[in-house]
Amino acid sequence: MAKKKKTAEQKEYAKIEQKHELKRPVLRNCIVAFLVGGTICMIGQAVTYFYIYFFNFTEQTASNPTVATMIFFSMLLTGFGIYDHLGQFSGAGSAVPVTGFGNSVISAAIEHRTEGFVLGVGANMFKLAGTVILFGVFSAFVVALIKTILVQWVGI
Amino acid sequence: MKEKKYQGIQKAFVCFLFLLVLSACQAQNDTSETRTALLKTTNPSAVTTENKAEEEQLVAKIKQKVLSMKEIYDVAVIKGEKEILVAYKVRHLQRFHMKKIEKNLQEKLEKAYPDENFSVSSDYKIFLEAVRLQEKSEHGKVTRDEMEEQLGKIFKLSKEKT
């Protein structure tokens, strides 16, 4: 799988092509991602306060129902076909919060509905989010391991 | 297609309204003080379950002591039979040092009042419940036993982890 070395001709072409390639508007993307991501998090904060005020949740425990609610919102938006437009507009702003995770699961589930519930929805639901779960769990394991070693042996 | 999209937004909006209505049904008979307890400085007066002058002086002193920490700007103190609840709010930029502040406060209080048991919490929920209880007791709506029971519930809540 090692990347093949480009020939001189290919390098030459890459140069010509680069000249015409449309660049991603990075600054604009950053600003929009900040604003949209911030808005989503603000809604999340409002939901947290909602659970603190009206139900028996503390700041610590309210995060669970909040996450569930935010995923529920993103499920509605995905199902009604709004979230993909939001994603194109805001990029990381809508992908990084938990709503983006929800969207990746739900969109895959909708997509593979035609292949049936078991082999379609069940098997493909986590095809995008699966990597997030796997490497999330794995990195959590590594961090916990390091911490345990430090605490146990080094005694910090 | 365009109309379909539009319908989608409408449906989402209806769902949102539905949720709003649901939440409105839950509204409690809070005073305006409690309603904004999480957003503004409430500065509730310290209360005890016992109506004794010395007890009241004690909690007032504790309150002053807590407020003397510059990271803390708002505190609710409620003294129960066995334990004293100290719920406080930390200045926003100091929230990074939350753990340290909690430790310092606990040590400080235990040093100053070695005979008392303290339960400190920076949780908004605990603060909110403390303010609710304090208001009730101020309006004389609760008996001593009811207050103890409420306080017990708050202690239990503050110990919940997930």
Add this chain to the structure above:
Amino acid sequence: MLIGNQSWLFQNKPVIISTGVTGGPFEREGRLADDFDVLHEDLWMGEDSYEKAHRLLIEEAIQVALEKGSIQKNQIQFMILGDLINQITPSSFAARTIGIPYFGIFGACSTSMEGLALAAFILDKGGANNIVTGAASHNATAERQFRYPTEYGGQKPPTAQWTVTGAGFAIVSKQNNSNQNEPKVTTATIGKVVDMGLSDPFNMGGAMAPAAVDTIAAHFKDTGRDPSYYDLIVTGDLGKIGRATALDLFHQQGLNIMEDKFQDCGLMIYKEDQPIQAGASGPASSATVIYGHLIKQLKQGKYKKILCVATGALLSPMTVQQKESIPCIAHAVSIEI
């Protein structure tokens, strides 16, 4: 007849007697909506899967072409078609319904002209009297196969292209002298695979431009024609980046192609304000624009001679993930009136 290394000259000049073009909701709002015969209001088209909708597009396009050409199914010997989906099942399934002897071909987005070139060759040599040929693609099926689920909120870079939902089919027939005002297929140049080492699947136009230039240059060399011979040279789906790059490459090679005579189907089909990033793509991009829009314009006399170059990126999702570069191909067919 073979001329040069890789071109055919069709001495008997097969004619395109009728065309059928279908499209989806996005094309309905596009610039060329009037040139479609059937336009659907949503991507499902009343079917219960996108793949079935894809098949429906093909069936309808062929049906329309048959009706417009007032020709019966049994008068048609072969059908040559293809699409993007895994084992070109939409084409094969449509062939099952239509019931005409069938060649399934895969040339990614170059399928339309590959099919036309082959059809013209068979007709020229007397291998058939009538052949129906074309290509189709469906936005949602292609997105799902090559990219992400339809509703996934990922951000596409400005180099990405939008897969056309549609099908374009033509009935090509042996020369009959009854009607002179019909577009004839005169020459075809079969391209070779060109790989310039680009590997970004979100920038197909940039990867395909060298293939298009290679084929066009070969076409002029083989036929001995000059770029000024054609009123219009049209590429399939190079998009903004590919078109600009191709013009640069022509310049470098000393081919004198005017900018206004070098168009791209991927830039013609949609309006500026539609969110298509760098342009349209997919086999249907060239098929619908050439069979729908350009054939009409040829008949109206706006153009006399056009060279249609359909470009294809021969990648699969797996080769992309294995970090292979994208090999590309282009086939050119000249249509004259």
